[in-house]
Amino acid sequence: MFKLGGYAGKILYVDLSKKKWWSEELKQSLAKSFIGGTGLSAYLLWHLLGRGVDPLSPENLLIIATGPATGALSPSSGRFAVVSKSPLTYAWAESHAGGALGPQIKYAGYDLVVIRGCAEKPTVLAIDDTSVEFIKAEDLWGLDTEATTDEVRAKLGKDYHVMCIGPAGENLIKFASIIVDYHRALGRTGLGAVMGFKKLKAVAVRGSKGVEVHDPDKYKEVLEDFLWRNTKGPWALPAKMSLWRYGTPNLVTVLNAIGRLPTKNHWTGYWEEADKISGEALLRYRAAKTSCFSCAIMCKQVTKVENGRYAGTVTGGPEYETVFAFGSNLLISNVEAVIYFNKLCNQLGLDTISTGKVISFLFECYEKSFISRDIVDFEPTWGNEEAVAKIIEAIAFRKGIGDILAEGVAKACKTIGDGKCCDFALHVKGLEVSGQDPRAQKSVGLTWAISVRGADHLRSLTTVDELGYRDVAAERFGVDKVECVCDRLTEECKALIVKDQEDFFAVVDSVIMCKYGTMWPPMYYFDFVAKLLKPLTGIEEFGNVKYLRLVGERIANLKRCFNLREGIGMESEKLPKRFTEEPMPTGPAKGYVCNLEDMLIEYYALRGWDYRTGLPYVETLNHLDLGFVIPVLEDIYGSLPRRSKNG
Amino acid sequence: MGLQIRSLKVDPNLCTGCYMCTLICSFSKFKVFNPRLSLLRIDYNYKIGRLEGYALCNQCGNCISVCPTKAIYMDFSGIVRIEHSKCIKCLSCVSACPNNVIVVYNGIPYKCDLCDGDPQCVKFCLVGALHV
Numbered sequence: 001m002f003k004l005g006g007y008a009g010k011i012l013y014v015d016l017s018k019k020k021w022w023s024e025e026l027k028q029s030l031a032k033s034f035i036g037g038t039g040l041s042a043y044l045l046w047h048l049l050g051r052g053v054d055p056l057s058p059e060n061l062l063i064i065a066t067g068p069a070t071g072a073l074s075p076s077s078g079r080f081a082v083v084s085k086s087p088l089t090y091a092w093a094e095s096h097a098g099g100a101l102g103p104q105i106k107y108a109g110y111d112l113v114v115i116r117g118c119a120e121k122p123t124v125l126a127i128d129d130t131s132v133e134f135i136k137a138e139d140l141w142g143l144d145t146e147a148t149t150d151e152v153r154a155k156l157g158k159d160y161h162v163m164c165i166g167p168a169g170e171n172l173i174k175f176a177s178i179i180v181d182y183h184r185a186l187g188r189t190g191l192g193a194v195m196g197f198k199k200l201k202a203v204a205v206r207g208s209k210g211v212e213v214h215d216p217d218k219y220k221e222v223l224e225d226f227l228w229r230n231t232k233g234p235w236a237l238p239a240k241m242s243l244w245r246y247g248t249p250n251l252v253t254v255l256n257a258i259g260r261l262p263t264k265n266h267w268t269g270y271w272e273e274a275d276k277i278s279g280e281a282l283l284r285y286r287a288a289k290t291s292c293f294s295c296a297i298m299c300k301q302v303t304k305v306e307n308g309r310y311a312g313t314v315t316g317g318p319e320y321e322t323v324f325a326f327g328s329n330l331l332i333s334n335v336e337a338v339i340y341f342n343k344l345c346n347q348l349g350l351d352t353i354s355t356g357k358v359i360s361f362l363f364e365c366y367e368k369s370f371i372s373r374d375i376v377d378f379e380p381t382w383g384n385e386e387a388v389a390k391i392i393e394a395i396a397f398r399k400g401i402g403d404i405l406a407e408g409v410a411k412a413c414k415t416i417g418d419g420k421c422c423d424f425a426l427h428v429k430g431l432e433v434s435g436q437d438p439r440a441q442k443s444v445g446l447t448w449a450i451s452v453r454g455a456d457h458l459r460s461l462t463t464v465d466e467l468g469y470r471d472v473a474a475e476r477f478g479v480d481k482v483e484c485v486c487d488r489l490t491e492e493c494k495a496l497i498v499k500d501q502e503d504f505f506a507v508v509d510s511v512i513m514c515k516y517g518t519m520w521p522p523m524y525y526f527d528f529v530a531k532l533l534k535p536l537t538g539i540e541e542f543g544n545v546k547y548l549r550l551v552g553e554r555i556a557n558l559k560r561c562f563n564l565r566e567g568i569g570m571e572s573e574k575l576p577k578r579f580t581e582e583p584m585p586t587g588p589a590k591g592y593v594c595n596l597e598d599m600l601i602e603y604y605a606l607r608g609w610d611y612r613t614g615l616p617y618v619e620t621l622n623h624l625d626l627g628f629v630i631p632v633l634e635d636i637y638g639s640l641p642r643r644s645k646n647g
Numbered sequence: 648m649g650l651q652i653r654s655l656k657v658d659p660n661l662c663t664g665c666y667m668c669t670l671i672c673s674f675s676k677f678k679v680f681n682p683r684l685s686l687l688r689i690d691y692n693y694k695i696g697r698l699e700g701y702a703l704c705n706q707c708g709n710c711i712s713v714c715p716t717k718a719i720y721m722d723f724s725g726i727v728r729i730e731h732s733k734c735i736k737c738l739s740c741v742s743a744c745p746n747n748v749i750v751v752y753n754g755i756p757y758k759c760d761l762c763d764g765d766p767q768c769v770k771f772c773l774v775g776a777l778h779v
């Protein structure tokens with residue numbers, strides 16, 4: 001039989017309840033229709049997970065996914081995805097991480113690992129070429145992520161790469177993370193709690209099989225192109241001067257300059273003290289410059305604090321999202337404290353974005369007198385480092401008010417202040433908002449609203465408007481659209497670019513490549529992915545940009561249908577009032593609000609969805625070969641809308 | 648002063664652990680991406696961000712003397728090569744290699760030949776940690 005290049009060709013199934021594992025062949029037709037990674041996971045989750053399954057139940061699945069590019073020296077391809085149903089949002093859950101674990105899964109001979117059931121006692125899953133072992137891990141339960149990783153590697157061997165949870169995942173904190181290779185995080189949507197419920201303390205992987213490609217000579221040419229783009233091409237120097245030099249914290253200065261640095265629980269987008277937490281400020285603490293596996297962008301770093309209150313703190317990062325969440329968001333200008341909170345969250349296994357946002361929510365509640373001083377044993381005031389450290393621990397161990405915050409802001413605001421604080425509990429679909437502001441970049445509002453996992457930037461954040469790349473805008477959307485595309489403060493044209501980016505990222509997250517190189521700098525687009533995938537896999541259609549766009553749309557639609565099946569539709573596609581009704585009070589974007597409605601209407605039209613019901617047209621689903629979702633959705637919603645004959 | 652032998656060298660402080668050198672090596676030699684088949688090995692510690700160990704062929708020539716069929720020789724530029732038509736797959740060279748960087752693939756030993764003057768690992772080392 002014709003063997004596809006790039007793929008391992010097998011899916012590993014693990015049942016934790018029965019302590020059984022088996023593998024099944026990856027059907028070529030599925031690879032062709034959904035590529036891999038998040039696309040293939042969407043297909044499997046749709047078919048293997050029943051409707052309305054409790055995310056914290058043995059029935060929920062945890063899918064660890066690679067794509068055809070994983071392990072094959074494609075640009076920034078060391079990443080992998082974990083997909084599930086979220087205990088935080090009850091919607092589609094997806095998170096990606098770098099490090100070097102993803103490629104090991106491929107080298108062990110699997111494209112995906114599908115984990116179901118629930119172990120009776122704490123377990124470590126050890127996967128290699130020939131076996132899957134269920135190792136008792138009662139002694140590891142309670143350990144932080146660093147100690148867990150150390151212990152697992154001491155037990156199994158240094159060549160194992162480890163993803164694990166800390167106390168937060170064990171205690172089912174709804175935004176618990178999974179930490180990979182010590183410092184990389186599958187942060188969002190509470191996947192750590194899914195592992196915690198399954199009593200799965202860690203997954204350790206090593207592999208020694210290789211990845212073959214379909215057409216090595218042609219593929220070598222692609223690699224030469226990749227090398228050229230990263231060393232000599234037009235984006236090589238900008239990437240080197242920012243991501244390579246500073247890592248993602250470089251964004252602090254860039255975003256403050258356009259008034260989009262979330263400050264004081266997203267009250268405003270400009271902070272006078274931003275320089276103190278900038279990429280430049282962090283450089284002084286750099287202990288090592290590192291990268292993920294198979295990456296030429298190399299944005300990673302290990303940071304160390306030598307002196308003062310936080311002396312001895314060593315951590316990977318912090319990344320921009322953490323710097324905003326614990327810096328400007330909480331008005332903490334001591335960058336050493338930010339480094340420490342990053343370390344603390346990673347050790348405990350907490351998502352830094354959600355953690356920062358639940359804390360800023362608490363601070364605002366206190367500032368506005370919705371909570372009294374006596375319910376907390378620390379003063380929850382802006383800039384109070386000591387309070388932040390205490391709340392982080394209280395959340396991870398569900399102590400006192402931490403137990404309420406551990407459920408995420410959407411639920412916490414109903415308990416704290418009797419629901420009167422929900423206007424500044426900033427989330428979409430229950431996922432706390434990330435480090436952007438829709439008032440200063442209108443496309444962000446649409447991105448947050450329509451993202452299948454909630455207020456999240458990584459499914460469709462556009463940089464062409466954020467930074468005003470006129471050449472890129474002209475190339476992708478036509479010369480006549482340049483003005484409106486590049487104006488980040490108008491809602492016009494934003495549906496167009498967000499939809500385009502969402503389709504592209506659906507492909508990127510399935511291939512799997514990093515957002516750095518595909519989001520910023522806009523070095524790789526559909527044309528490159530087509531050029532890469534065809535010689536890599538041998539699938540003829542992958543060489544066609546039009547086909548890849550169709551696959552991107554298919555994946556984006558299927559993920560949305562997953563949410564629709566859970567009853568999460570257009571009523572969830574809204575923004576907190578802060579962004580639609582409170583004009584930006586200070587900074588370069590002063591006076592702006594985000595008008596979501598117009599962008600949404602346009603986006604729905606581009607997607608082929610009915611704006612009155614929020615449901616996809618039957619024609620749209622059929623066009624995307626997603627006919628299999630129609631009877632399921634019709635069972636829930638009655639008949640699906642059809643396009644009227646005249647338009 | 649004798650002949651200046653060209654061989655791979657590494658500056659451990661510059662390595663970031665991207666492993667692209669090992670990937671391009673196995674691909675160039677065997678048309679497969681597999682760090683375990685690479686003719687150079689690196690061991691990067693992601694916890695502290697440091698290259699902890701590495702193994703490269705320094706073209707020392709230890710393998711030449713143990714080869715019973717004289718299949719291994721040093722060419723005029725100082726690169727030690729295996730002439731596979733003469734190789735009887737006894738693998739004496741593998742055990743003679745002080746750095747353990749002769750890799751056996753499908754029963755046949757392979758060693759670093761600096762990719763005929765254009766070492767691919769050096770080319771894909773964007774931080775300049777590898778050089779000749």
